[in-house]
Amino acid sequence: MHPVRKQRLILVLLLVTLSSAAIALITYALRQNIDFFYPPSKFAAEEVPHNVRVRAGGCVVPGSVFRSEESLAVRFSITDGVAQVPVKYTGILPDLFAEGEAAVVTGKLQSSGVFEAEQVLAKHDETYTPPEVQEAMVGDHTATCQGAGKAMASDY
Amino acid sequence: MNWQWFHRLGSPRWFYQKTQAWLPWLAIASVVLLVTGAIWGLGFAPQDAKQGNSYRIIFIHVPAAVLALVGYYVMAISGAIGLIWRMKLPFVVMRAAAPIGAALTFVALFTGAVWGKPTWGTYWVWDARITSMLLLLLLYIGVIALGQAFLQERTADKACAILALVGTVNIPIIYKSVDWWNSLHQPATIKLTESSSIHPSMFYPLLVMVVGFYCFYAWSLILHTRQQILVRERKTRWVQQMVASGSTRLVEEGGKA
Numbered sequence: 205m206h207p208v209r210k211q212r213l214i215l216v217l218l219l220v221t222l223s224s225a226a227i228a229l230i231t232y233a234l235r236q237n238i239d240f241f242y243p244p245s246k247f248a249a250e251e252v253p254h255n256v257r258v259r260a261g262g263c264v265v266p267g268s269v270f271r272s273e274e275s276l277a278v279r280f281s282i283t284d285g286v287a288q289v290p291v292k293y294t295g296i297l298p299d300l301f302a303e304g305e306a307a308v309v310t311g312k313l314q315s316s317g318v319f320e321a322e323q324v325l326a327k328h329d330e331t332y333t334p335p336e337v338q339e340a341m342v343g344d345h346t347a348t349c350q351g352a353g354k355a356m357a358s359d360y
Numbered sequence: 361m362n363w364q365w366f367h368r369l370g371s372p373r374w375f376y377q378k379t380q381a382w383l384p385w386l387a388i389a390s391v392v393l394l395v396t397g398a399i400w401g402l403g404f405a406p407q408d409a410k411q412g413n414s415y416r417i418i419f420i421h422v423p424a425a426v427l428a429l430v431g432y433y434v435m436a437i438s439g440a441i442g443l444i445w446r447m448k449l450p451f452v453v454m455r456a457a458a459p460i461g462a463a464l465t466f467v468a469l470f471t472g473a474v475w476g477k478p479t480w481g482t483y484w485v486w487d488a489r490i491t492s493m494l495l496l497l498l499l500y501i502g503v504i505a506l507g508q509a510f511l512q513e514r515t516a517d518k519a520c521a522i523l524a525l526v527g528t529v530n531i532p533i534i535y536k537s538v539d540w541w542n543s544l545h546q547p548a549t550i551k552l553t554e555s556s557s558i559h560p561s562m563f564y565p566l567l568v569m570v571v572g573f574y575c576f577y578a579w580s581l582i583l584h585t586r587q588q589i590l591v592r593e594r595k596t597r598w599v600q601q602m603v604a605s606g607s608t609r610l611v612e613e614g615g616k617a
Contacts, residue, residue, distance in 0.1 A: 205363070212444045220525050227529040239542040240487040261542055298481030300410060308544055325480045328410060330546040331557040332418070338409030 241308050247319075248287030254313050260289055261308040261327060269303055282307060293321040300326035370447030372589040373598055377610045379582050386579035393572030401565035408562075417475040419566055422550075423573035425468035428496060429531055431461035431577060435503065436528045439521030449585075451517040452592060454524060455507055456584040460577065462500035469493055480544055488537035489545035492530060499527040513592065 205213075231238065241261035242252050252258055262282035269280040277294045280303075291309050301307055301324060311321035368374055401419035408415040435457035442450035472490065473483040484490065503520050510516035538547045550556045556563060590608075593599045602610055 209444050216440050216443055216525060219522065220528060223526045224529045227533070231533065235541065238488050238540075240485065240544055241542050243542065261544075298479070300479050301481075302410075305410075323482075325482055325485070325544060327544055328479050328546055329557075330549040332408050332411075332415055332549065332562050333559045334406035334561060335409045336406075337559055 243284040244282055244289040245284050245286040247289045252313055254315055259308055259310045260319055264303050264305055264307050266303040289319050291319045291321050293324050297324055298326040300328050370449045372449050372593055375449050376586055376589050380609055386575055390572055390576035390579050393568055397565050397568035397572050405562045405565050411479055414478045417471050419569050421471040423570045424464050427573045427577045428461055428464040428468050431457055432531055436524040439524040443521045452588045453585050456588050458500050458503040460580050465497040485544050487543040487545055488541040489543050492534045492537050495530055
């Protein structure tokens with residue numbers, strides 16, 4: 205290779221390496237701000253401020269969903285396999301919201317420790333299966349969410 | 361090492377002549393694959409157990425997103441080759457790849473928003489995957505805009521190549537964003553190292569769509585590059601002769617291509 209071209213190749217590689225390093229340092233410094241939500245274990249560790257708008261995400265604990273009979277109010281708990289956060293919400297839940305599925309809630313953590321949500325989003329997993337195959341795997345339904353919960357918890 | 365073959369790749373005329381035979385095949389392959397994949401995916405693949413029919417948008421969303429990322433590397437690597445070897449053709453390819461990549465990124469973002477509403481419950485959130493994908497769209501638009509900001513084509517080419525190379529940092533970030541941070545977007549379904557978490561009856565039509573998008577990408581990139589070559593080389597003898605003959609096909613003259 206011609207020495208001038210070799211020099212330009214080194215310059216190009218240097219450009220890519222240095223800009224990558226710069227962005228890597230920035231994203232590393234901002235890593236908690238880039239997270240879309242706090243996992244419940246962060247709530248348990250008292251790392252989440254009270255009465256400030258934040259997001260919490262985790263698996264909806266099976267059997268924890270209670271709907272009011274005269275309004276749209278609903279109570280449920282979310283977990284990441286380490287801790288649980290009780291959530292209160294009034295409104296229409298997304299179609300994919302279900303026990304054993306992941307959800308992300310936006311709202312404020314009350315002093316009582318209850319998370320008062322103003323928005324509930326369903327976080328679906330990355331598996332796609334036909335209904336017949338899904339029915340054949342009885343009991344496997346919540347396993348995907350447990351996996352997601354573990355993956356969330358392993359970051360901390 | 362003999363670099364002669366490599367330098368021949370840099371000739372716009374050589375590229376123009378070589379590729380005219382490929383175009384009809386690429387066009388046929390993309391139409392056949394995209395029509396087959398779309399009918400298979402939208403009409404015959406089973407419903408998803410949880411999402412019902414709304415998951416079918418995956419057959420557009422995933423191929424568009426894959427090609428938006430691959431297309432960025434095509435653009436940046438062409439730019440690097442152009443910078444290092446000062447060849448004309450790689451710069452033309454780089455400039456031609458930018459609008460195609462921008463369109464694919466827009467399709468991925470738009471189909472993602474349409475898919476997000478029935479599944480997540482929102483069109484848009486500022487999570488790591490979606491925000492970094494928006495950044496990709498802005499990078500593509502930046503390369504297009506920067507290319508038009510200079511009067512001199514050579515200066516524009518160099519500036520675009522440097523912007524494209526710096527922007528490559530974003531590609532692994534987009535790809536790994538769902539693993540590195542808590543995001544609303546789910547992790548990757550098709551994995552390189554382990555088995556994919558999608559049923560084969562849904563995976564095969566998706567694979568056909570991805571291959572179809574690759575063919576369509578190659579076809580539109582070559583078509584756009586050829587058009588750009590004619591604009592840039594409009595003062596050369598071979599272009600003027602070809603245009604004067606009323607054709608866009610370049611006929612070989614006595615073996616000296």
